[in-house]
Amino acid sequence: MIAQITEGVRVSVETEYQSDYSNPEQDHFVFTYKILIENHSQSTIQLLRRHWLIFSLLGEAREVEGEGVVGQQVILEPGEFHEYVSGCHLKSGVGKMLGTYLMERVVDGSQFMVNIPEFTMMVPWKMN
Numbered sequence: 678m679i680a681q682i683t684e685g686v687r688v689s690v691e692t693e694y695q696s697d698y699s700n701p702e703q704d705h706f707v708f709t710y711k712i713l714i715e716n717h718s719q720s721t722i723q724l725l726r727r728h729w730l731i732f733s734l735l736g737e738a739r740e741v742e743g744e745g746v747v748g749q750q751v752i753l754e755p756g757e758f759h760e761y762v763s764g765c766h767l768k769s770g771v772g773k774m775l776g777t778y779l780m781e782r783v784v785d786g787s788q789f790m791v792n793i794p795e796f797t798m799m800v801p802w803k804m805n
Contacts, residue, residue: 709764746761
């Protein structure tokens with residue numbers, strides 16, 4: 678599991694290759710990633726937006742941006758956490774993702790960026 682802390686918000690990522698949904702013969706590789714967002718700050722925060730950069734070993738690059746995560750703009754009190762699972766498909770069996778969340782402190786409306794640590798997605802047979 679990879680983790681990074683920005684302004685008291687810890688983001689952890691764990692990935693898994695989804696062989697049942699992948700078709701290597703057709704260059705279609707599906708991965709899921711589980712994200713854990715923990716509020717270790719002293720403020721109540723709300724996750725407003727996400728911004729992802731997705732890269733494959735073949736040089737393919739994509740950018741994804743939108744409101745919230747998995748349809749939610751979660752609010753986290755100090756000490757609370759939110760966990761969700763999402764997915765990504767690649768044309769190669771190896772890639773990486775990184776990004777940011779736009780957060781807002783509920784008390785005063787101030788906004789700040791939280792880093793999502795860079796993580797690798799790799800089919801199991803390429804790990805050796």
